[in-house]
Amino acid sequence: MTAPQPVRVGFLSGVRHALPYADLLGKDARVEIVGVAEGYDAPAWVREDSEAAARSMGVRFHQDLPSLLDPELVDVLVVCSEPTRHASLAVAALEAGLPVLVDKPVATTSKEVETIQQAAALAGRPVGIVNRLDSPAVQRLRRWVDAGHLGLPLHIDAEWFAGGAHFATSVERPELVVDPALSGGGELLNFLLYPLDYIRHLTGLEVVEIYCEAATLFNEPHRASGVEDCAVVSLLLERGVTATVTLGRVPAAPGLGPVSSSLRLLGSHGHATADDDFPQVRRYDTEGGVQSMPVEGPSSVAILRRFLVPCILDLAAGRQPNYSLADAHTSLAVTEAAYRSAQLNQPVRVGTDVQTISAGPKETA
Amino acid sequence: MSLRVAVLGSGAIAKDHVTALREVPGVEIAYVYGSDLARAQSLAGLAPGAVATTELDRVLGDPSVHGVDIVNATPDHAAFTLRAGEAGKHVHVEKPAALNLADFDAMVSATAGTSLMVGQTVRFQPSVATVAKAVEAGEVGRPRLAHITWYTGYVWPAGWRGWQLDRAKSGGHPVHNGSHCLDLAVWLFQRTPVRVFARSFPSYAAGMPVHDSFHLTVRFDDDSLALLEISYALRKQADMLRRIVVSGTGGSLAHSTQDDPGLTSDGARPAPSSVEGAMNVQLAHWIDVITGRAEPVVRVDEVRAALAAGLAGQESLDTGRAVDVAPSPLVVTL
Numbered sequence: 001m002t003a004p005q006p007v008r009v010g011f012l013s014g015v016r017h018a019l020p021y022a023d024l025l026g027k028d029a030r031v032e033i034v035g036v037a038e039g040y041d042a043p044a045w046v047r048e049d050s051e052a053a054a055r056s057m058g059v060r061f062h063q064d065l066p067s068l069l070d071p072e073l074v075d076v077l078v079v080c081s082e083p084t085r086h087a088s089l090a091v092a093a094l095e096a097g098l099p100v101l102v103d104k105p106v107a108t109t110s111k112e113v114e115t116i117q118q119a120a121a122l123a124g125r126p127v128g129i130v131n132r133l134d135s136p137a138v139q140r141l142r143r144w145v146d147a148g149h150l151g152l153p154l155h156i157d158a159e160w161f162a163g164g165a166h167f168a169t170s171v172e173r174p175e176l177v178v179d180p181a182l183s184g185g186g187e188l189l190n191f192l193l194y195p196l197d198y199i200r201h202l203t204g205l206e207v208v209e210i211y212c213e214a215a216t217l218f219n220e221p222h223r224a225s226g227v228e229d230c231a232v233v234s235l236l237l238e239r240g241v242t243a244t245v246t247l248g249r250v251p252a253a254p255g256l257g258p259v260s261s262s263l264r265l266l267g268s269h270g271h272a273t274a275d276d277d278f279p280q281v282r283r284y285d286t287e288g289g290v291q292s293m294p295v296e297g298p299s300s301v302a303i304l305r306r307f308l309v310p311c312i313l314d315l316a317a318g319r320q321p322n323y324s325l326a327d328a329h330t331s332l333a334v335t336e337a338a339y340r341s342a343q344l345n346q347p348v349r350v351g352t353d354v355q356t357i358s359a360g361p362k363e364t365a
Numbered sequence: 366m367s368l369r370v371a372v373l374g375s376g377a378i379a380k381d382h383v384t385a386l387r388e389v390p391g392v393e394i395a396y397v398y399g400s401d402l403a404r405a406q407s408l409a410g411l412a413p414g415a416v417a418t419t420e421l422d423r424v425l426g427d428p429s430v431h432g433v434d435i436v437n438a439t440p441d442h443a444a445f446t447l448r449a450g451e452a453g454k455h456v457h458v459e460k461p462a463a464l465n466l467a468d469f470d471a472m473v474s475a476t477a478g479t480s481l482m483v484g485q486t487v488r489f490q491p492s493v494a495t496v497a498k499a500v501e502a503g504e505v506g507r508p509r510l511a512h513i514t515w516y517t518g519y520v521w522p523a524g525w526r527g528w529q530l531d532r533a534k535s536g537g538h539p540v541h542n543g544s545h546c547l548d549l550a551v552w553l554f555q556r557t558p559v560r561v562f563a564r565s566f567p568s569y570a571a572g573m574p575v576h577d578s579f580h581l582t583v584r585f586d587d588d589s590l591a592l593l594e595i596s597y598a599l600r601k602q603a604d605m606l607r608r609i610v611v612s613g614t615g616g617s618l619a620h621s622t623q624d625d626p627g628l629t630s631d632g633a634r635p636a637p638s639s640v641e642g643a644m645n646v647q648l649a650h651w652i653d654v655i656t657g658r659a660e661p662v663v664r665v666d667e668v669r670a671a672l673a674a675g676l677a678g679q680e681s682l683d684t685g686r687a688v689d690v691a692p693s694p695l696v697v698t699l
Contacts (some may be wrong), residue, residue, distance in 0.1 A: 048423050059564040152599055154568055155578065157514055159610065161617075165664035211562045211687060215588040217509040218614060232582045232592040234564045242566050244580050246512040246592045250612040252505075264514060264606065266568070266578075271516065271606065273623065346687050347561065 006032040006147035007316040010074035010219065012065060012089045013038055013081030014053025015046055016176050017130070020301075021078060021308060022057045028309045033076055037062035046082075051171065053080075065089070082170075082182035082188070087112035094119040099315035100294045101128040105193055106328040108184025110336060112327040126320040129328045132194050132261075133201050134306040136296060137274035141265060142202055144272055151269030153203045156243040158195035160261045162187070164218065170258035170300075179227040186227025187249050188214060188338055191259075195245045196261060197323070199235065202278050206330065209236040211347040212338040218251055220309040230275035233338060234347075256280070257298035276303070286298055367393035368652060371424045372415075373445055374437035375399025375408050377522070382436050385644040387412045389652050421445075425452035429544045432479075432655045434648070435459065439541070440534055443468035448473030455655035457648070459484045460545040462562070462668055464536045466691060469672055473665050482651050482661050483668045485548045489647040492620045492639035493549060496609060499618055500553050507613025508553050511591040515547050516606040518599035520569065521568060521577065530575050532679075538575055539563055539597070539678030546593035547664075547671035547678075551695075556585035558674035558690045562650065563681035568598035581678050582687075586694075603634035649682055666696040 009025060011018050014036045024033045036054035038047050040063060054061035062068045068077070069092060077093040079086050079102045087107040093100035094116070106129045107113045120127045132138070145148055162170070171177050177190055202204065214228035222229040230248035237243060239273050251258050255277050264274040276299035283291040296302035314321045341348040368391055372383055375397060386394055394412035398421055399405030405417035424430060425448060432455035435445045443463050449456050456476050461572040462483045463469040473481055487493050500508050506578075521529040528534040533555035551558065565579035585591070599606065609622045625637040635641070653659035673693040681688045 038649060084368060096501050155596060157512075157580075157592075159512060161612075165541055190550075211564070211582060213560070213562070213582050213590050215584070215590055219591065230590060232510075232590045232654075234562055234582055236564060240566060242564050242578075242580070244489075244592055244594060246510070247608070248612060250510060250512050250617060251614060252612070252616040254380060254610050254612070254617045264516065264608070266516060266596055268568075268598075271599055271604075273606070347562065347685065 006030055007126065007312055008032050008073065008075045009312060010034050010068045010077050011036040011053070012068070012077050012079045012093060013085065014050040015044070016080055016172060017340035018053045019056055020304065021080065022053070023222060024304055024308050025312070026057065029247050031309060031312055033057050033059050034069050035060045035062050037065050037068035040064040065092060069082060069093065069098065071097055073343065074098060076101060076312050080262050082176055083108050083184045084182055086341070087116055088330070090116045091119040094123040094125050094127070097123055099125045099127070099318070101311060101315060103128065104130040105189055105332060106325065107332065109191065110329060110333050113325060113332055115323050117329070120325060126315050127325050128311045128315050128321040129198055129323055129325065131307070131323045132303045133197055133323055135276055135299065135303045136306075137276050137278070138198050138263070141263065141272055141274040145202055145265070145267070148349070149270055150265060150267030150272060153267050154267055155241065155266040156199050156202060156213065156263060158198060158243070158245045160191050160195050160245065160247045160263065160264050161253035161255055162191065162249040162259045163255070164249060164251040167249070167260035174221040178221045180225065180226050180227060183227070185235060185339065186214070186222060187229050188212070188231050189335055192231070192233070192245065192335045193328070193339060194261065196331040196334050197327065199237070199243045200327070200330065202265060203237060203241055205237040205239055205241055207235050207237055207334045207348055207350050209347050210337045210341055210343040214342040217248070219249060222249070228342070230337070231342070256292055256294060258300055260299065262289065357365045366430050366658060367391055367417065369393050369395040369429050370432045370434060371396040371398060371430050372408070373398045373421070373433050375404040375422070376437065379408055379436045380411070382434050382648065383408050383411050385648045386434065388497055389597050390643055392652055395427065395430050398424050403543050408535045409525060423449065425449060425454065431455060432457065432651070436514065438534060438535060439464060443472055446472040447475040448483065450479060451608045453479060455483045457484060457651045460486070460548070461536055461540050461672060463672065464540065465676065466669065466673060466693070469669055474698070480655055480661065481665055482654055482664070483663050484647060485545070485663045485668070486553060486643045487545045487549055488662060489643040489650065490640040491642070496611060496618050496620060497553060499683045500613070504616060504620055505611060505613030508611050509589045509613040511550055511553065512568045512610045513549065513591070514594045514606070515546060516594075516596045516599055517587040518601045518604040519597050520602055530573060535575065536675070537679035537682065538565065538577065538579055539581060539674065539682065540675040542591070542595055543579070543581060543675045543678055544671055547581070547674045548668065550583060550591040550593060551667050551671045552691070554585055554589050554591070555695060556587050556589055557670050557694050558583045558677070559586050560584040560687055560689055561674050561677040561681055562687040565676040565682055568596060579682070582636065583674060601634070605637055664696070669693045670695060
């Protein structure tokens with residue numbers, strides 16, 4: 001009996017997150033990376049970075065996109081461009097009849113997501129989006145919710161921090177995060193989707209109203225580009241459930257690794273916490289130093305390890321991964337509402353054309 | 366020679382003050398005043414030599430009384446402070462100091478010749494004091510982002526008659542207990558809140574006219590941000606889950622009560638070790654302030670700024686809108 005052929009994976013652009021993804025894919029015999037393609041009309045630095053990514057992966061660099069948009073060459077495509085190009089590359093993959101995994105954020109506007117949805121429907125191909133719902137800490141919390149241990153969730157607070165110490169190594173080029181022409185926005189667009197996904201996943205409820213205060217508190221690249229690096233967010237969900245998000249790229253994040261997140265869930269019959277850095281083991285060295293070691297390694301790697309290859313295998317088999325375009329669309333719509341709120345300095349309804357909330361008593365049962 | 370003070374009030378919190386003050390070396394509780402003599406007597410019995418009385422004039426007219434600790438109902442704080450100030454007494458007043466800024470300003474004026482210290486007990490909790498000391502020492506640079514979650518299983522007493530459920534008496538929850546977190550944020554940032562948004566929910570009874578759980582987003586005058594959360598939703602009365610995160614230009618500080626050593630026993634459930642002993646330290650500090658041995662840790666301009674933000678928080682709950690905070694600049698800013 002012969003072993004099944006590995007799933008052939010190609011990258012459409014390799015400027016953002018391509019190397020950590022390739023590192024994990026390259027270690028799994030069920031997957032084979034076959035190439036990286038870049039648009040022939042892309043800026044020189046983009047082409048250079050994508051070519052360097054291909055070189056680093058030890059695969060062929062395709063000088064234009066069409067040469068890799070070929071079901072004879074690849075089984076699944078992964079979009080690792082700057083966020084403002086995610087949608088067009090995803091659509092190109094789907095129009096070529098290929099399933100596609102899109103880096104996060106899936107797109108920079110809801111309208112762009114809708115174009116991907118239309119293309120997916122026409123092509124009849126599944127679309128995956130990079131997400132962190134496979135976090136062991138979040139999955140544990142979800143099991144406790146599902147088991148009824150917490151009763152009905154009443155409130156969740158989420159912290160999401162990125163550490164400045166890791167900025168130079170976890171972000172390939174600062175402009176990929178701070179230049180709106182590439183990133184589509186600041187850290188709200190980059191990060192808010194993660195805690196929003198967590199909150200929706202844990203409660204099964206949609207956000208109906210958001211209030212957001214955003215600011216540029218720490219980072220000169222963000223200030224120069226006029227985008228936020230921090231935000232505090234208040235959410236009203238269906239059923240009167242509330243939630244908050246504290247989010248920031250801060251000089252020293254209170255966690256381990258490039259990003260760290262924690263949650264506290266208050267339920268009608270109990271409360272629980274989740275932290276991507278815990279459980280952890282501490283090592284005390286002879287020099288007086290202390291090192292904290294999460295049991296599954298840094299959360300970014302641990303969660304990606306659980307997510308990436310199974311997602312690729314699902315896509316190759318024509319199966320839609322659990323986290324869908326609709327999920328990503330919903331989180332992006334809430335993020336867009338966050339930006340509107342931050343601009344108006346007032347709460348904003350989600351999913352309607354109503355710009356702000358009209359006055360009215362809130363502290364009522 | 367002992368320093369003589371009086372405790373004005375005989376409610377639940379008064380007992381904590383009496384037992385803390387009696388432990389301060391060199392302090393004598395001369396009087397415990399209360400509208401209910403039996404309750405005042407019960408508390409006076411805890412402090413050797415203390416006289417229980419229902420006559421405020423007797424206390425304020427006693428020239429041997431150096432300072433008064435006002436721990437009665439919040440709506441009465443202002444009137445009692447004004448009278449004590451006029452009588453030349455130093456004043457310590459329980460938080461929230463007042464229900465509005467006009468009352469608070471009058472309290473400050475009335476005690477201009479002596480002193481006014483507001484009992485922001487949280488500042489004296491060991492973990493909070495450590496955070497503040499590190500911030501003051503510049504160990505995280507300039508603090509710019511804070512998240513404080515303070516979840517407990519505390520249950521307001523007296524059922525539906527509880528004063529905490531009456532906004533006219535408590536000021537609403539953002540004023541009543543929001544003053545803890547708001548004061549802490551103002552203290553750490555040394556900046557003035559300029560905009561507040563609040564959202565609340567009732568955790569242990571749907572019909573609560575004042576919700577026991579709420580959160581506040583706070584923007585400061587230098588654009589620094591804080592998210593402050595209080596909830597009584599934990600299932601067991603003695604439970605506490607509090608997390609403090611402060612991020613600055615040169616580092617972050619974090620503390621969680623989950624990391625505290627603790628007791629697990631059917632016999633007792635003490636408060637987390639990171640908060641214990643605060644009242645004793647606070648009132649010992651007050652004595653040091655009124656005897657000139659220390660500058661006040663709690664400044665009235667900080668308290669005013671926090672009160673203004675709490676009032677804005679209540680207005681936000683009432684209107685569903687973000688609310689600009691009434692101007693309340695700090696005297697000293699970094």
